[in-house]
Amino acid sequence: MAKFLNTSATNYFLEELIKSATDRLILISPFLKLNDRMKELLADKNRLKIDVRIVYGKSELQPQEIDWLRGLTYIRTSFCKNLHAKCYMNEELCIITSLNLYEFSQVNNNEMGILIRRSEDAPLYKDAYEEAQRIIRISEEVRISLERVTTPVDIKTIAVVEKDDGDDMPGKLTTSKLAKKLGFKTEELIERAVSAGFIVVSDGKHTLATKGDLAGVEFIAKSRFGPYFLWPENLSFN
Known part of the structure; x- marks a missing residue:
């Protein structure tokens, strides 16, 4: 209450x-x-x-x-x-x-x-x-200097971090948990997310795209688990 x-x-x-x-x-x-x-x-x-x-x-x-x-x-x-x-x-x-x-x-x-x-x-x-x-x-x-920023992350880093899962939030799952729910491997889900336009790849780094941001995908850059993505649990990759 x-x-x-x-x-x-x-x-x-x-x-x-x-x-x-x-x-x-x-x-x-x-x-x-x-x-x-x-x-x-x-x-x-x-x-x-x-x-x-x-x-x-x-x-x-x-x-x-x-x-x-x-x-x-x-x-x-x-x-x-x-x-x-x-x-x-x-x-x-x-x-x-x-x-x-x-x-x-x-x-x-x-x-x-x-x-x-x-x-x-x-x-x-x-x-x-x-x-x-x-x-x-x-x-x-x-940035406080008023420079717009993006936060890239290496897919290999995500794969390692996701073994520790990170923390879920209401209605959202970490990459590994969402992959498990959908019957994918973590790397396969990331590939599908790229194909669907939720994240983009640049110089080997994966960054949250505008489409993913609008769909409710979050990138947690710094935590005790390291960097990881949070996905709406009902997100469609079709």
Whole structure:
């Protein structure tokens, strides 16, 4: 069951959500402005090689903060036009709140929020996760220098990583699990994904294509499992 959060509880559970992330972290907030505590938490996630995705609508970072953020290998940022949602998620927790990311740890504003636990309310968590993924899909991944980026991955790397499976998310499976479900080998599923236009090959590297992005395929670049793809469990390769 969802839990109501007041201002202090929202700050507390947001910090716990960030600290407890073990595979991925999604931070969606209209304003990208980081206080010292948030920098400390994000730097720790970067040291642990946790895949962090920040989606924002306006950046208020200072030049020294831009240099700092660009040095965090495992944190990706995306710009989303007309963003007003505030949603923060890890593998098990989700907070939907009025609290902007830059207001974290501040108590001068009156905020409200809802805490959703995946273990207690899987359908609600799934709905929030899918909407977060939609926002990520319509956003543009950028370096803080505003250079558009793509993330290539070697197919041999995927094959090795997929033996460890990675982590599934609601409605999505790792490459090896989807291949097993469809009766394919992992390499065969990758070949079919290329033929279907979900991923493309360039210089021996496999990169998520626009068609795959729109279909809901995800590329997890950095995690404790290494890089891997996540596929909608009902995706058709025909």
